[in-house]
Amino acid sequence: MIWLKKLDIVNKKALFLLVSGLLVFFTSLIWLFLKTQYFSFQKINIKVNNQNKFLIPLSPTKSPRIEIESIFHYHNPQEFIKKEDDPIDNQEIRLIATGDVIPARSVNYQSVKRQDFRYPFLKTLELLNSADILFINLESPLVPKCPTTVEGMIFCGDEKTVEGFKFAHIGVANLANNHLGNYGNEGIDNTIMLLEKNNILVTGINGKQTILTVKGKKFGFLGYNDIEKNNRLKISLADPDKIATEVALLKKDTDYVIVTFHWGIEYTSNPTPLQKELAHAAIDAGADLIIGNHPHWVQGIEIYKNKFISYAHGNFIFDQMWSQETREGVVGKYIFGSNGLQDVSYFPVIIDNYSQPRFATEKEAEKILERMDRSSKQILLDNRM
Numbered sequence: 001m002i003w004l005k006k007l008d009i010v011n012k013k014a015l016f017l018l019v020s021g022l023l024v025f026f027t028s029l030i031w032l033f034l035k036t037q038y039f040s041f042q043k044i045n046i047k048v049n050n051q052n053k054f055l056i057p058l059s060p061t062k063s064p065r066i067e068i069e070s071i072f073h074y075h076n077p078q079e080f081i082k083k084e085d086d087p088i089d090n091q092e093i094r095l096i097a098t099g100d101v102i103p104a105r106s107v108n109y110q111s112v113k114r115q116d117f118r119y120p121f122l123k124t125l126e127l128l129n130s131a132d133i134l135f136i137n138l139e140s141p142l143v144p145k146c147p148t149t150v151e152g153m154i155f156c157g158d159e160k161t162v163e164g165f166k167f168a169h170i171g172v173a174n175l176a177n178n179h180l181g182n183y184g185n186e187g188i189d190n191t192i193m194l195l196e197k198n199n200i201l202v203t204g205i206n207g208k209q210t211i212l213t214v215k216g217k218k219f220g221f222l223g224y225n226d227i228e229k230n231n232r233l234k235i236s237l238a239d240p241d242k243i244a245t246e247v248a249l250l251k252k253d254t255d256y257v258i259v260t261f262h263w264g265i266e267y268t269s270n271p272t273p274l275q276k277e278l279a280h281a282a283i284d285a286g287a288d289l290i291i292g293n294h295p296h297w298v299q300g301i302e303i304y305k306n307k308f309i310s311y312a313h314g315n316f317i318f319d320q321m322w323s324q325e326t327r328e329g330v331v332g333k334y335i336f337g338s339n340g341l342q343d344v345s346y347f348p349v350i351i352d353n354y355s356q357p358r359f360a361t362e363k364e365a366e367k368i369l370e371r372m373d374r375s376s377k378q379i380l381l382d383n384r385m
Contacts, residue, residue, distance in 0.1 A: 176204025
């Protein structure tokens, strides 16, 4: 009888091992399927400061992670500017985009006091001037007899502000935001007149198609405001159907379509679901790059269908000195090659004297870039849910 019991024990162990083996086998098959189906990555031609390429998922919503860390490494802007002097591929086109530019209140006061409207741009000029296209979000009308004040929420800038814009070689200004209309359509018209008179294109106005040709490539620009919408103004509003129609039409006439949004919630690090919906809709319609602003804090990036979204660049020229985050921003450098966007770089800035951005020190810059990195990872995690 003892040998029968031993045989029974052996059979149970064999059965246990068989079942365990089958479980491991089928688990491995399931994991292999999921890895093939959901965790596939491909390289795209986006480099970081001409160094390491990074990986993005075939579908951001299906991937558990994205290799975006290298884009948030610090790079000395002065050294980078020197590199720009070296011979490069003539087909490369450098688009630079800043955070919010608001030449009102204390910014206007500082420029008027100095009688120098170039003052806000002095410490970042070299990098700005390295652009083939310098793109800003102008969040203040330029009007005659603008009151010189350091307070209030009705924004305006002196008409001489355009002297600083010419000095910085601004190429395109987005006007679709919640403060450009502070002086009504009359203020909007005056701003458009001043800008266009000085060879600065505008976008973000109803019915206005903006195309700029650089090195044989046509860049189309569209701007949309999603904050404090006012149908009485000429400012283009962020209506999904309108966006889809206008982006698709502009894409037919251009090589690249750049869409900028004024959106989100002020003083927050992460984009809202609506920001993502608008960005994705624009890309679905044919947009090649999404540039965001308004939160006055930096926010992260996202890759959607192999297109780049930068949700918020923070502040660039503004007087919000009351917190560290509102003094901060990034200058984004987006380089286009023969196959589209191929290089993305961020250069953090700190605003001093209520009006003038300077490049952040390495220690300061790392903190700003780290916040963008954290936001980008949160965006990816949210997309998986």
